[in-house]
Amino acid sequence: MTSIALQAGSNELETWLDTHAEAIDTEQELASEILPRLGRAGVFRIGVPTNLGGTDGTIGDAIEAVAKVAEHSLAAAFVFWGQRTFIEYLLQSSNETLRTRWLAPLLSGELAGATGLSNAMKYLSAIEPLQMKARPLDSTGAHARWTLDGGLPWITNLRPEGFVAAAAFDHHAAEDDQVPPSIFAIPHDGAGVVRSPDLDLIALRSSNTAALHVGGTVLDDTYLITADAPAWLAVVRPSFLGLQCGMSIGLARRCLAAVGEAGAGSRAAVEDEAAHLARELDGLTRRLKDGVGNGTFISEPAALFEIRIALADVVEKAVGLEIQVVGGRGYLRGQSGTARRTREAAFVPIVTPSLVQLKNQLAQHRKALAA
Template sequence: MTSQGLQPDTSELDAWLATNAEAIDTTQALASEILPRLGRAGVFRIGVPAHFGGSGATIADAIEAVAHVAEQSLAAAFVFWGQRTFIEYVLQSSNESLRTRWLDTLLSGELAGATGLSNAMKYLSNIEPLQMKARSLNGDQWTLDGSLPWITNLRPQGFVAAAAFDHASQESGVPPSIFAIPHDAKGVTRSEDLDLVALRSSNTAALRVEGTVLDQSFRITADAPAWLARVRPGFLGLQCGMSVGLARRCLAAVGEAGPGSRAAVAGEAEHLANELEDLTHRLKDGVLKGIFIAAPAALFEIRIALAAIVEAAVGLEVQVTGGRGYLRGQGGTARRMREAAFVPIVTPSLVQLKNQLALHAKAHSA
C-alpha cells in the first residue's frame, strides 16, 4: 500500500480467489460468498477514515486494493468496485443519516452497495438522458419510477442501490437528485441475474422501481450534476483499478513462461510494464490531488490507455502460453481473455469516452 494506515491481511482471501477464480467467472455458485469474504478481509475499509470505521490511508490505496483483487479475479474485483464506490457515495454525501443507517454493514460486507450511476455518469457527459423519474409528494417525500438494465452487486440477500432521478415537469429547473434505494422498499424489484458470458458470480441484474416512496433521509444529493463531478474521479479511478490488476497478472503470466517464449516478447512486455506503472502513478496522483474534477478528459485518456494495455498484455500472454492456454483449467489464460473483453464495455465504455474526448477537442479548437 502507498499510505499510512492499518492495512488488512488478505492472504486467506487471495488463496480462496486463486482456487475459485474459474468458478466465480463461469458460474453463479459462489455469488453469495464474494461480498462476505471481501468484507471479512477488511478491504472495503481501505481509504475510509478511521472515525467512520475504516482503516485509514487514501482512495489511492483503495484503487490499489481493487487492482490486487483483480489480479486473482476480475469478477470479484467488479463486486469490490461496486461496493467500495457506493461506500464512497455515502462518505461524500452531506446526508448523515445514510452513514448512520448503512455504513457499518457496508464496510463489513453484510449489506451490498450497488453504484447504479452508470446512467447518471453518461447523463453528466451528455451521452444519454436519465432513465429514472422522481415526483414530489411534499417537501420531504418523492415517488420514484424507472428502471436500470444493468447493475452489479445487487445481492439477493440484501442491497441498497444508488440511482439518479430527474424531477418531473412540475419541478422544472430543479436539478436531478440521487437516492439510495433499499432492496426491501415497496415497489423495488430485481430481475434474475443477467445471462453474462463471464463474471457470472457478480450478482449483475436489472433494477426496477415502481411507485416507490422515499423521504429526504434516503437522498444522497439534491444536486446530482455538481455532486457527480466531484465523485466521478473515485468512480472511474476505482474502476481503473480493475484494468491495472488484470494487466499486471497477464504480464506476470508472460514472465512465468518458458525462457524462449519470454525472450521473444521481452521488449514488448517491458514496454507495457513501464507504461502501466506510469499510468497507474498518474491515475492515483490525479485522484488524490483532485486534478480530474476540473479535467475529466485527462482521466478518460488514462482509462482508454489502460484498456489498451490490458488488450496488449493479454495478447502477449496468449502468445507465450500457446495451445496450452486454449485448454480448460490451464492457468487462467482463457479466463483472462474473457475478462479483458469486458474492460472496453464497462460503463463508461471506450466508445463513449472516445466520443467525449472528440467533443472536448472540438470545443477547445473552436
C-alpha cells in the same frame, strides 16, 4: 503472483480467489460468498477514515486494493468496485443519516452497495438522458417525500441477500421550477423495488449483475444522497472511474506476470514488449492515483478519460502477450487462467463508460478546444 497483503485474512482471500476464479467467472453458485469474504479481509475499509470505521489511507490505496483483487479475479474486483464506490458515495454525501444507517454493514460486507450511476455518468457527459423519474409528494411530516419510477437494465452487486443501490432521478416539476436531478439510495426491501434474475452474462457471472425496477416507490429525504446530481457527480466521478481503472491495472499486471512465468524461449521473444508495457502501466497508474488524489480530474475529466482508454489498451496488449507465450496450453481447460483472463479483458472496453463513449467525449472536447 503479487500478494494482496492488505488486512488480516487477506491471505485466505487470495487463496480462495485463486482456487475458485474460474467458477466465479463462469458460474453463479459462489456469488453469495464474494462480498462477505472481501469484507472479512478488510478491503472495503481502505481509504475510509478511522472515525467512520475505516483503516485510513487514501483513495489511491483503495484503487490499489481493487487492482490487487483483480490480479486474482476480475469478477471479484468488479463486485469490490461496486461496493467501494457506493461507500465513496456515502463518504461524499452531506446526508449523515445515510452513513449512520448503512456504512457499518457496507464496510463489513454484510450489506451490498450497488453504484447504479452508470446512466447518471453518461447523463453528466450528455451521452444519454436519465432513465428514472421522481415526483414530489405532499409531506405531512418533517421530511420531504418523493415517488420514484423507472428502471436500470444493468447494475452490479445487487446481492439478493440484501442491497442498497444508488440511482439518479429526473424531477417532474412545474415548468418554472428548475429542479436539478437528484440521487437516491434505494433499499432492496422498499415497496415497488424489483430485482430481475441475474443477467445471462458470458463471464463475471458471480457478480450479482441484474436489472432494477422501481415502481411507485416512496422515499423521503433521509434516503437522498444529493439534491444536485450534476454538481455532485462531477466531484465523485474521479473516484468512480479511478476505482474502476483498478480492475484494468490488476488484470494487466497478472497478464504480464504470466508472461514472466513462461519458459525462457517464449519469454525472450516478447520481453522487450512486456518491459515496455510494464513501464507504461506503472506510469499510467501513478498518473491515475495522483490525479484522483489531488482533485485534478474534477476540473479536467478529459485527462482521466485518456488514462482509462490507455489502460484498456495496455490490458489488450498484455493479454495478447500472455496468449502468445502460453500457446496451446491456454486452450486446455484447467491448465492456465489464460482463457479466463481473455474473457475478463473483453469486458474492459465495454464497462460503463465504454471506450466508444469516452472516445466520443474526447473528440467533442478537442473540437470545442479547437473552436
